[in-house]
Amino acid sequence: MSTAVKTRKSSFRTMLLKKREELLASSRRQPEALATSLRTPDEVEFAIKTAGSDCRHG
Secondary structure (H helix, E strand, O other): OHHHHHHHHHHHHHHHHHHHHHHHHHHHHOHHHHHHHOOOHHHHHHHHHHHHHHHHHO
16 A cells, blocks of 8 residues: 555656646746736736726827
């Protein structure tokens, strides 16, 4: 039974490491996407309103 538990832990660890690498790779390709997720709702709302007014005036 300990072998089955070890195998399950090993495959879970492997999957987590793979997902970690995927996340790191995507954040390197698109660093602005990571910055967007760290903005407060107020900052996002302000950015949307500003972009909307820029489009109407431009």
